[in-house]
């Protein structure tokens with residue numbers, strides 16, 4: 439084989455590894471106040487069998503992004519860009535085709551299990567209906583599959599559970615049931631949107647570990663959406679940090695924690711509860727509020743809240759660019775954390791008395807440890 443042919447075939451096979459390619463996705467909601475730019479030019483790729491964490495404060499556009507991939511949006515929404523799933527563009531697929539993709543190929547798990555469970559229907563039929571619809575098996579086979587699924591998501595006495603209603607289960611058990619339903623048809627992509635935010639801390643870890651085990655055993659692609667960087671640490675291959683509808687930093691998980699570049703990511707790290715904090719020390723939440731998505735600022739969207747802010751940040755929006763020598767670590771900042779320019783910017787603001795709390799450089803290290 440000639441070199442160019444070899445090159446071409448390896449390029450093609452690596453293309454096939456991509457399960458999901460999101461290209462310049464924009465989701466705008468027309469409202470009486472104007473166009474709400476909830477997702478504003480997001481691009482990323484997800485390989486088969488890999489996990490991507492999408493992290494950002496409340497309101498940063500994580501759920502709208504997830505729903506845009508699934509096309510679960512209000513009718514008048516403006517959607518631009520491309521969502522290639524296994525070689526097909528979901529953004530221009532007909533409703534009927536989409537219905538075959540939902541559940542069977544892409545499944546979602548939401549924050550509140552009660553929104554996806556039917557409160558007046560027993561657990562059994564809620565699982566078997568979807569199995570029978572998508573897989574075309576008979577009642578007895580569907581029941582066997584349901585029992586196996588409930589077992590695999592760690593529900594004790596699954597046969598008894600089939601006859602129960604959602605309200606008879608604890609929050610954690612209900613979320614296990616919605617995960618079982620999501621897995622029922624063997625999806626290739628699972629989108630979990632804050633799947634543990636409503637649960638107790640101890641149950642959270644169990645559910646996150648369950649998702650991780652199922653994802654890797656089934657070689658699914660998984661998008662794990664959360665406001666908590668601590669949730670994705672150690673559980674994802676890559677992380678994309680979102681702010682005001684855009685990705686502001688993106689990197690392999692270990693790389694991100696080792697070398698944070700975007701002040702917003704640094705601020706998110708400061709707001710994770712840590713063992714070394716005394717139980718009565720207050721968590722540092724990021725000061726200020728995200729910008730109005732109808733009237734976005736001209737420069738960097740984080741500038742108004744950023745301890746590194748300089749005049750340039752207010753005037754010009756930084757592009758999403760890679761670190762020199764690290765093509766898979768992207769960031770959007772003029773004065774990045776840990777660089778000479780960043781340190782000087784921070785120092786000048788500190789000297790001018792514009793920073794009223796100290797940034798703790800140990801935060802990232804403790805999260806990985």
Ligand SMILES: Nc1ncnc2c1ncn2[C@@H]1O[C@H](COP(=O)(O)OP(=O)(O)O)[C@@H](O)[C@H]1O
Nearest residue numbers: 467474476495496497498499500501502503512
């Ligand atoms: N249907 C809608 N119409 C107008 N604005 C919306 C609509 N849905 C979401 N938004 C706005 O889009 C922004 C992003 O929301 P969301 O994706 O839910 O944030 P996150 O999941 O990161 O907390 C928010 O400002 C929210 O108010």
Ligand SMILES: [Mg+2]
Nearest residue numbers: 500501502632
């Ligand atoms: Mg959300």
